[in-house]
Amino acid sequence: xxxxxxxxxxxxxxxxxxxxxxxxxxxxxxxxxxxxxxxxxxxxxxxxxxxxxxxxxxxxxxxxxxxxxxxxxxxxxxxxxxxxxxxxxxxxxxxxxxxxxxxxxxxxxxxxxxxxxxxxxxxxxxxxxxxxxxxxxxxxxxxxxxxxxxxxxxxxxxxxxxxxxxxxxxxxxxxxxxxxxxxxxxxxxxxxxxxxxxxxxxxxxxxxxxxxxxxxxxxxxxxxxxxxxxxxxxxxxxxxxxxxxxxxxxxxxxxxxxxxxxxxxxxxxxxxxxxxxxxxxxxxxxxxxxxxxxxxxxxxxxxxxxxxxxxxxxxxxxxxxxxxxxxxxxxxxxxxxxxxxxxxxxxxxxxxxxxxxxxxxxxxxxxxxxxxxxxxxxxxxxxxxxxxxxxxxxxxxxxxxxxxxxxx
Amino acid sequence: xxxxxxxxxxxxxxxxxxxxxxxxxxxxxxxxxxxxxxxxxxxxxxxxxxxxxxxxxxxxxxxxxxxxxxxxxxxxxxxxxxxxxxxxxxxxxxxxxxxxxxxxxxxxxxxxxxxxxxxxxxxxxxxxxxxxxxxxxxxxxxxxxxxxxxxxxxxxxxxxxxxxxxxxxxxxxxxxxxxxxxxxxxxxxxxxxxxxxxxxxxxxxxxxxxxxxxxxxxxxxxxxxxxxxxxxxxxxxxxxxxxxxxxxxxxxxxxxxxxxxxxxxxxxxxxxxxxxxxxxxxxxxxxxxxxxxxxxxxxxxxxxxxxxxxxxxxxxxxxxxxxxxxxxxxxxxxxxxxxxxxxxxxxxxxxxxxxxxxxxxxxxxxxxxxxxxxxxxxxxxxxxxxxxxxxxxxxxxxxxxxxxxxxx
Numbered sequence: 097x098x099x100x101x102x103x104x105x106x107x108x109x110x111x112x113x114x115x116x117x118x119x120x121x122x123x124x125x126x127x128x129x130x131x132x133x134x135x136x137x138x139x140x141x142x143x144x145x146x147x148x149x150x151x152x153x154x155x156x157x158x159x160x161x162x163x164x165x166x167x168x169x170x171x172x173x174x175x176x177x178x179x180x181x182x183x184x185x186x187x188x189x190x191x192x193x194x195x196x197x198x199x200x201x202x203x204x205x206x207x208x209x210x211x212x213x214x215x216x217x218x219x220x221x222x223x224x225x226x227x228x229x230x231x232x233x234x235x236x237x238x239x240x241x242x243x244x245x246x247x248x249x250x251x252x253x254x255x256x257x258x259x260x261x262x263x264x265x266x267x268x269x270x271x272x273x274x275x276x277x278x279x280x281x282x283x284x285x286x287x288x289x290x291x292x293x294x295x296x297x298x299x300x301x302x303x304x305x306x307x308x309x310x311x312x313x314x315x316x317x318x319x320x321x322x323x324x325x326x327x328x329x330x331x332x333x334x335x336x337x338x339x340x341x342x343x344x345x346x347x348x349x350x351x352x353x354x355x356x357x358x359x360x361x362x363x364x365x366x367x368x369x370x371x372x373x374x375x376x377x378x379x380x381x382x383x384x385x386x387x388x389x390x391x392x393x394x395x396x397x398x399x400x401x402x403x404x405x406x407x408x409x410x411x412x413x414x415x416x417x418x419x420x421x422x423x424x425x426x427x428x429x430x431x432x433x434x435x436x437x438x439x440x441x442x443x444x445x446x447x448x449x450x451x452x453x454x455x456x457x458x459x460x461x462x463x464x465x466x467x468x469x470x471x472x473x474x475x476x477x478x479x480x481x482x483x484x485x486x487x488x489x490x491x492x493x494x495x496x497x498x499x500x501x502x503x504x
Numbered sequence: 505x506x507x508x509x510x511x512x513x514x515x516x517x518x519x520x521x522x523x524x525x526x527x528x529x530x531x532x533x534x535x536x537x538x539x540x541x542x543x544x545x546x547x548x549x550x551x552x553x554x555x556x557x558x559x560x561x562x563x564x565x566x567x568x569x570x571x572x573x574x575x576x577x578x579x580x581x582x583x584x585x586x587x588x589x590x591x592x593x594x595x596x597x598x599x600x601x602x603x604x605x606x607x608x609x610x611x612x613x614x615x616x617x618x619x620x621x622x623x624x625x626x627x628x629x630x631x632x633x634x635x636x637x638x639x640x641x642x643x644x645x646x647x648x649x650x651x652x653x654x655x656x657x658x659x660x661x662x663x664x665x666x667x668x669x670x671x672x673x674x675x676x677x678x679x680x681x682x683x684x685x686x687x688x689x690x691x692x693x694x695x696x697x698x699x700x701x702x703x704x705x706x707x708x709x710x711x712x713x714x715x716x717x718x719x720x721x722x723x724x725x726x727x728x729x730x731x732x733x734x735x736x737x738x739x740x741x742x743x744x745x746x747x748x749x750x751x752x753x754x755x756x757x758x759x760x761x762x763x764x765x766x767x768x769x770x771x772x773x774x775x776x777x778x779x780x781x782x783x784x785x786x787x788x789x790x791x792x793x794x795x796x797x798x799x800x801x802x803x804x805x806x807x808x809x810x811x812x813x814x815x816x817x818x819x820x821x822x823x824x825x826x827x828x829x830x831x832x833x834x835x836x837x838x839x840x841x842x843x844x845x846x847x848x849x850x851x852x853x854x855x856x857x858x859x860x861x862x863x864x865x866x867x868x869x870x871x872x873x874x875x876x877x878x879x880x881x882x883x884x885x886x887x888x889x890x891x892x893x894x895x896x897x898x899x900x901x902x903x904x905x906x907x908x909x910x911x912x
Contacts, residue, residue: 119560128564135560143551143784151731152527152543155861156536164731191779193753194602201641217765222754222779225767233609233641233750242765267763314780323559323572323783342641345601346630355675355865357625357650359633371599371630372722375731376551377782453564457763 097409105402105473110395114469117387118320125475125482127454130266130294130432130465133320139383146379167378168326168347168369174385175319175328178393179292179311180302185336187365188328188381189373192293192314194343195329196226196260198368199310202331202339203258203287204230204238206309210257210285211238216245220266223291227260233342248277252284258309259286263301264294264430267457269404269422271299271430275306282307293317298400298431298467300393303330310335318431318467319388321381329368336364345370387469396468401426403466403476404433410480411435416487421461432465442497446486449497452479505817513810513881518803522877525795526728533883533890535862538702538840538873541728547791554787575786576734576755576777582793583727583736586801587700587719588710593744595773596736596789597781600701600722602751603737604634604668606776607718610739610747611666611695612638612646614717618665618693619646624653628674631699635668641750656685660692666717667694671709672702672838675865677812677830679707679838683714690715701725706808706839706875708801711738718743726839726875727796729789737776744772753778795877804876809834811874811884812841818888819843824895829869840873850905854894857905860887 106112119135120126126134150162159165172186179186189195200213213227219242227240243251252259259281264271274290281288289310295301297318303311309332315325331339341361346352348369350360361367405426411418421434437443437460444456454464464479486492514520527543528534534542558570567573580594587594597603608621621635627650635648651659660667667689672679682698689696697718703709705726711719717740723733739747749769754760756777758768769775813834819826829842845851845868852864862872872887894900 119556121561121563124563126563132559132564134563135555140552140555140560143555144548147543147548147551147730147788148527151540152548153529155529155532155534155542156540156863157856157861158731190598190602191753191782193755193779194598194751197751219765220754221757221760221763221765221767224765225752225754225757228767229750229752230641232748232752233638234643235645237643316780322555323566324780324786325784326782327779340640342637343602343605344633344637344640345599346628346633347601349629349633352629353866355629357627357629357632359629359636371601371735372724372732374599374734374782374785376733376784376788378732380555380784448565455564458761 099477102473102477109399111399111468114387114391115472118470120470123451125452125479127452127464127466127471127479129467130317130463131455132316132323133318133384133467134470136320136383136387139322139380142383143376143379146376164375167375167382168373169365171378171382171385172328172365174389175296176330178301178388179296179330180304181330182304184364185333186328186330187368188315188326188378189369190327192291192312192327193222193226194370195312195327196223196289196291197230198329198341198343199289199312200227200230200258200260201342202335203289203310205339206335207257207287210255212256213238213240213258213260214251214256215242215260216248217242218245218267220262220291220293223260223262249280252281252286254285256284256286258289260289260291262291262293264298266294267461267463268434269430269432271428274301274308278306278308294430297388299397308332315381315384319381320384322377324377325381326374326377331365331368336367339367341367343370347372391469399468400431400466403468403471403473404429404431406473407433407464407466407476407480410477411483414480414484416484431467432463434461434463436460437462439492443486443492445497446492447483450482452482507885510881510885517807519807519876522795522799523880526878528878531859533860533887535860535872535874535879535887537875538725538871539863540724540731541726541792541875542878544728544791544795547730547788550791551784551787554784572783575783575790576781577773579786579790579793580736580773582797583704584738586709586796587704587738588712589738590712592772593741594736594738595776596723596734596786597777598735600699600720600735601630601634602778603720603735604631604697604699605638606737606749606751607697607720608635608638608666608668609750610743611697611718613747614743615665615695618663620664621646621648621666621668622659622664623650623668624656625650626653626675628670628699628701631668631670657688660689660694662693664692664694666697668697668699670699670701672706674702675869675871676842677838677840679836682709682716686714686716702838705796707805716740723789723792727789728792730785732785733789734782734785739773739776744775747775749775751778755780799877807876808839808874811876811879811881812837812839814881815841815872815874815884815888818885819891822888822892824892839875840871842869842871844868845870847900851894851900853905854900855891858890858894860890
């Protein structure tokens with residue numbers, strides 16, 4: 097493959113105009129949009145309007161006049177369109193962790209009598225942590241259990257109330273077959289919660305078609321909603337009215353402004369709201385989500401596959417001593433590729449210093465996220481070329497890259 | 505009292521320069537800062553830097569380079585200084601409702617064996633709703649109970665695990681004696697949670713001195729952190745290490761970036777973090793909180809009392825048929841005054857149309873918040889003068905004010 101071939105891919109890319117909607121820093125090849133998406137160019141102006149006009153001038157009246165009150169449902173429905181959810185089933189609110197807790201507690205109510213909360217070892221840890229939390233909340237009546245991914249299907253015994261899985265693994269990028277796993281879980285009498293943090297905005301998702309029960313996800317990765325953006329929760333319409341929320345904040349009440357002493361859950365998805373929504377975060381999230389409203393997720397997925405395939409081909413062509421830590425088969429892989437190397441930490445530091453930003457996950461994983469709306473084929477080419485320079489010159493062995501900084 | 509007297513008050517006001525730090529819309533007298541505080545002038549520039557430089561340019565590196573990772577603890581400590589909490593006991597996170605849930609569940613662990621969660625009827629409803637939620641979570645082992653405010657002390661029997669009260673009532677502005685109630689609760693073996701949503705930034709609070717166990721509060725009222733700003737939780741140092749959080753999100757883990765399968769709580773207040781914090785909301789909240797760092801809360805409280813006294817005196821002097829719904833005694837009253845009138849809704853609409861913004865709480869309460877950092881004595885004078893015009897002319901009886909809009 098030559099650089100001309102690569103440039104031809106970019107020229108023929110049906111998504112090529114989308115890149116111009118984002119702020120990409122000069123001299124940076126950003127392959128970490130699976131951790132924190134980039135800034136949409138429209139966000140600063142929207143936030144400025146939010147601050148100066150909506151908050152600054154209209155003040156408290158904005159809850160009505162600028163429709164703050166409906167932001168969680170409005171944005172939820174827009175996210176729903178990306179994940180195959182009909183209207184009224186998704187609401188933007190709180191953090192992913194809190195929404196996992198809502199889903200676990202709701203699933204436990206719906207499937208009472210069954211006591212096991214099941215997930216896989218190596219899942220993104222806030223999912224199993226919240227399982228532990230919900231088990232603790234129930235006085236350890238419920239039991240949090242993790243098994244190896246390969247044992248999940250076998251473990252679907254009649255004691256399992258709910259199966260919680262992240263559709264695309266944060267470290268390897270491996271994709272669970274949502275339709276198949278959901279079907280198996282239902283056959284075994286379990287409900288499912290899918291964590292879509294690495295799926296929404298990255299691959300087509302069909303929650304309704306797969307008869308999923310609950311889903312959650314974050315707004316700051318592929319959705320480009322900004323650091324710590326509000327998260328979202330999907331609750332299938334058939335379940336909504338049967339759940340009495342254990343996080344029954346006033347904004348989920350049937351009539352929040354009646355200020356009643358006791359809780360009456362709101363209709364539908366509204367009861368999965370809790371406290372007052374963070375409106376500044378909602379503002380930025382909506383800009384990110386709006387960009388996807390005109391994107392064909394099938395077209396996006398095709399490019400995502402090709403970016404990953406290209407990265408793998410170029411890395412292997414250069415024989416740099418990396419081991420592939422993601423599925424080789426594009427359909428089995430989300431919008432990222434991970435590779436292993438014992439010097440992974442130092443190599444990533446050397447890459448970042450040269451403007452190629454991915455991230456490192458202990459002990460030896462280098463992660464590269466491919467965000468089809470703003471990653472070009474030529475970015476992949478240049479990233480691998482920079483990586484090859486670092487490896488061939490042994491620059492990564494410089495001791496300045498060796499000390500692992502404590503992130504917290 | 506003459507207008508000259510009033511203007512002399514403003515000229516002698518030691519806080520008079522603070523008003524210039526805020527954006528007050530032209531032609532508006534804003535007496536609703538107890539619901540949503542106004543925009544600090546510094547916020548748009550800070551947010552612009554947050555968006556364009558920290559997120560837009562520095563991207564994922566900002567968690568370290570711009571210290572996003574420590575924002576919850578840093579801002580928590582700054583709020584701590586306003587509420588009498590030594591460092592390491594307050595963290596900014598989530599919503600008030602979620603923080604109430606954390607505090608209720610923690611208090612139940614610390615006081616195990618006791619089963620009653622106690623609060624008062626008429627409390628701001630998210631507090632009792634979260635009590636119901638926590639009771640539901642425990643399989644109704646814990647019991648949520650509300651009694652009339654006058655019966656709270658009598659109800660402190662040996663079955664009460666925790667007493668949850670809002671220090672300043674959202675509707676009447678009445679103040680509970682934090683020291684006295686906390687002492688009574690402790691003597692009865694109960695723990696206390698104080699909701700400071702209407703206290704922080706409004707009156708001096710002494711959590712440590714009063715030996716309070718837990719406190720929560722919101723960032724968008726007197727703290728001017730913006731709509732739906734992050735909330736905060738205080739956990740007394742003596743309790744922190746004894747609590748196993750039931751909302752154990754990954755950001756509260758001892759080593760979040762070790763991505764371990766099981767939860768090990770972080771040291772100290774950190775374990776009361778849950779998911780990824782909303783950094784845009786934190787940015788605006790910090791600006792609001794920073795303004796208070798150079799304010800003497802005693803000086804602020806003196807002005808707050810005087811603004812309320814002046815409002816009451818002027819309203820009563822004008823004999824407009826209102827009944828006082830707040831304590832007449834300034835020490836018993838937070839930084840607001842509420843008055844009753846059967847036509848309250850229409851009167852408030854007429855006021856708002858004339859640029860005097862307070863709010864209405866069913867069935868008959870008009871609320872006026874006095875935020876000493878930006879409310880002048882002359883604002884109170886003009887607000888009452890506008891109110892008198894509306895009442896004397898019967899303008900409020902115009903049918904355009906009669907239809908009560910549905911807020912949600």
